[in-house]
Amino acid sequence: MxxxxxxxxxxxxxxxxxxxxxxxxxxxxxxxxxxxxRPNILIMVADDMGYADLGAQGCTDIPTPHLDSIAKNGVRFTSGYVSAPVCSPSRAGLITGRYQTRFGHELNHPLADNALVGLPVDQKTAADWMKQANYTTGHIGKWHLGNPKLPEYSPNARGFDESVWFPGQTKLPPLTAVRNGKPEKAGDRFVDEAMAREADSFIHRHTAQPWFLYVSFLAPHEPLDTPAEVEAKFSHITDPARRKCATMISLMDESIGRILKALRDSGQEDRTMIVFHSDNGAPPKNGSRNTPLRATKGSTWEGGIRVPFVMQWKGTIPAGQVVDAPVITLDLLRTALAAARVNVPEDGALDGADLLPYLTGKTQKPPHKALFWRYGPQMAVRAGDWKLTKALDRKERPPALKTGLYKVAEDAGEQNDLAAAHPEKVQELQKLWDVWNKTNVEALWSDKQAR
Ligand SMILES: [Ca+2]
Known part of the structure; x- marks a missing residue:
């Protein structure tokens, strides 16, 4: 056939x-x-990029024309969430389409890419799902789901036909790329540009069969490495961290531009579902911003979990949409599987929702009744306009866990605690979370950063 x-x-x-x-x-x-x-699926992820740093979202000092073009050609989610406020568990949720707390991947694993632990091997990844559907599967960039040098945790072992892993120690030359387990030197001037070159190659090499490609950028995560000649373009930004962050995001955006061009040049743009989001909110020190959201990476305040999030699928998803209904990265696998016409058993295998009926106007019903988070001692639940949270604000001294009820649809900055005025709402949301939390297991490893 x-x-x-x-x-x-x-x-x-x-x-x-x-x-x-x-x-x-x-x-x-x-x-x-x-x-x-059946469309190609392209998921691109930034590392530690804050909610405010997207031109389409009002950012004025960092140009992101290519990311903005995705929003213009498709959808910008103003309440787009990740399932955890730090790298590894957020990616575990994205790649499995399941709340990672269900299988113990709740916290960043120790020693990052040198970990002896990783995404539990009994968890089926998006690459496994798509490969079963006869998709060619590719990974490029950051991994952070277990030590890629260990056979059981490498991207190739987790369903990816092709993997080019870029370790995150530096973004500048000399760059190392680990292609299907074998290290090689990359000559590019910036690591995200090397990833775009690899993605360009993948896209041009796979035009006959649908594919799933996960491009995991390193910007604008620390270290704040930038090529001097590019940083010079942002010399008007006086804050050094912000200037370097602007340089990194701009380089990532240009890299995304190259990837979008590869889709157009190879005639695949209209049959590719394209998604971009950040893996968590901006941290306190990399120069990125979460405005107007409260707090940062590492917390279940909005600044930790609500991220830049855009999507396009020309000809299927109507263009120019701004969607305020809450969505979460767990939705992406189920949506991709629906697009690929893969039946998913209703046995709790996946937690996300298929976003296509909502995005194509087939239903007005928002994708979710409620979304949930657990990250060590922190928690949150969002149901409709409301959010109940117990979270850590690292900007406050001393940092302390605080609880509150917020009408986040109107109060994205979580400034107005309505718990005392609406005790019945607190009770309702707490009950929802308690029921959900019964489906979780204990964290498989500890992380002192979690509080
Ligand atoms: Ca991150």
Whole structure:
């Protein structure tokens, strides 16, 4: 059986037979995405980029035209969440489509990429799911789901046909890329540009069969490494950390521009679902900003878990949408599987929602009744406009856990604690969280950073 869907084959043979490429392009556009086409899935993730640092979200000192183009061509989620406020558990949630607290991946594992532990091997990853659906699967960039040098935790062992891992120690030359387990030197001037070059290659090499590609950038996480000639463009920014952050985000955005161009040049733009989000909010010191959200990375205040989040799928998801309904990165796997026409058993295998019915106007019902977080002693639940949280604000001295009830749909900065005025709401949300928490297990390892 051919791996090229019927309508694609038809268009391809028309194109070859007639040479009327403009006619075929028009025909393809008119049909939007043909039913038989299973889209490519491209998920791009920034590391520690704050909610405010997106042009489409009002940022004025860092240009992000390519990220903004994704929002313009598709959707910008104003309440887009990750499932944890730090790197590793956030990625564990994204890559499994499950609350990572269900399987103990609650905290950053010790020693980062040198860990002896990692994403539990009994957990099925997005790459495993997509590979079963005959997708080609690729990983490029950061990993942080276990030591990639250990056979059981490497990206290749977790469902990825191809992996180019970039260790995060530095973003400047000399760069090391670990391709399918074998280290090699990369000659690029900045690590995110090296990732874009790899993604460009992947996209051009895989045009016949649908693919799933996870591009995991290192910007703007510390260290604040920047090529001097690029940083010079931001010399008007006086705060050094902000200047370096602007440089890194700008370089990442240009890298994303190269990846989007590869999709266009290879004729795959309309059959690719593209997502970009940050893996957690900005930390206190990398120059990125969460304004107007409260607090930072490492907390279940909004500044830790609400992130820049945009998505496009031309011809299927209507363009120019700004969606305020809460969504979470756990939704991405289920949405990708729905797009790939994979049936998911209703046995609790996945926690996310398929976003397509909501984004295409087939339903007005928001994707979620409630979203939940547990991160060590911190917790949060968001249901509709409301959020109940017990969280740590690292900017306060001394940092201390605080509880509060906020109408976050109106009070994104979590300034107005309504717990005393609405005890019944506190009780309702706490009960929701308690029921959800019964599905969680104890953290598999400890992390003193968690509080
Ligand atoms: Ca991170």
């Amino acid at each position: 051919s791996i090229i869907p019927t309508k694609s084959r038809l268009l391809l043979s028309l194109k070859i037979a007639t040479g009327l490429s403009s006619f075929v392009s028009l025909l393809a556009a008119a049909q939007a995405v043909p039913e038989a086409v």
